[in-house]
Amino acid sequence: MKLQLLPSSFDEHGMASPRQHLSCFIVDDAVAIDAGSLAMATSAKQKKHVRNVVLTHAHLDHIAGLPLFIDDLFANLETPIRVHALPKVIETLERDVFNWEIYPRFSELENDNGAVMKYLPFNAGEEFQVRHLSFKSISVNHKVVSVGFVVSDGKTKFAFSGDTAEMDEFWQIVNREENLSALLVECSFPNELEELAQISHHLTPKILQKELEKFNRKECAIYVVNIKPMYRDEVVRQIEEMEIENLQILEVGQIYEW
Numbered sequence: 001m002k003l004q005l006l007p008s009s010f011d012e013h014g015m016a017s018p019r020q021h022l023s024c025f026i027v028d029d030a031v032a033i034d035a036g037s038l039a040m041a042t043s044a045k046q047k048k049h050v051r052n053v054v055l056t057h058a059h060l061d062h063i064a065g066l067p068l069f070i071d072d073l074f075a076n077l078e079t080p081i082r083v084h085a086l087p088k089v090i091e092t093l094e095r096d097v098f099n100w101e102i103y104p105r106f107s108e109l110e111n112d113n114g115a116v117m118k119y120l121p122f123n124a125g126e127e128f129q130v131r132h133l134s135f136k137s138i139s140v141n142h143k144v145v146s147v148g149f150v151v152s153d154g155k156t157k158f159a160f161s162g163d164t165a166e167m168d169e170f171w172q173i174v175n176r177e178e179n180l181s182a183l184l185v186e187c188s189f190p191n192e193l194e195e196l197a198q199i200s201h202h203l204t205p206k207i208l209q210k211e212l213e214k215f216n217r218k219e220c221a222i223y224v225v226n227i228k229p230m231y232r233d234e235v236v237r238q239i240e241e242m243e244i245e246n247l248q249i250l251e252v253g254q255i256y257e258w
């Protein structure tokens with residue numbers, strides 16, 4: 001299984017920056033998890049093959065690229081973009097984004113080949129199939145309804161927390177998974193901003209360290225994602241100082257294979 005966190009900003013030379021402003025992970029060049037930079041950073045191959053988008057929640061940094069992606073591909077889509085999301089997330093998208101004011105309601109529009117966007121709701125706790133991948137959704141602890149996932153292609157498996165503060169159910173479920181190759185977990189704010197992290201339901205390195213005590217797969221590779229760009233250096237330094245075995249920062253743009 002191949003996974004890439006798409007870039008979402010540029011450095012002073014116009015190259016992809018390691019700072020993650022938006023959240024969009026592409027699995028096997030075919031399925032997107034969240035759509036932050038889906039329109040802006042996908043390769044030609046990904047633009048051709050990604051027709052399924054699985055959303056963790058409706059915050060802007062996770063959905064910003066979705067309306068633009070459908071817009072870019074509108075005339076050429078042969079099948080609709082299938083958006084897999086919680087019913088509450090779909091409700092928010094329809095009310096606040098695809099509402100004819102912010103952007104067109106693509107779920108009601110067609111091109112010459114038919115519908116261009118289709119919602120496939122799932123409930124938290126449900127397992128569902130997206131192309132060759134199975135997704136097990138797990139409620140996490142964020143400011144708005146949000147899920148993490150265990151994603152499997154039948155051979156390899158990874159777990160992804162999405163945006164979250166402290167969790168219990170997620171760890172209970174992930175700990176029961178056999179053959180877990182990787183865990184992607186968020187860490188948004190530095191330790192000094194613990195209060196802000198708690199208000200906004202995110203993790204700091206210190207809280208992450210405590211959370212990882214609940215994770216019983218000590219051999220599994222752990223990747224930190226979703227570091228707030230303006231605190232990246234500080235968060236990375238604090239994470240490195242903890243010297244947690246098997247833990248590293250997931251690099252933007254790099255392709256990981258498990």
Ligand SMILES: [Zn+2]
Nearest residue numbers: 057059142163
């Ligand atoms: Zn969020």
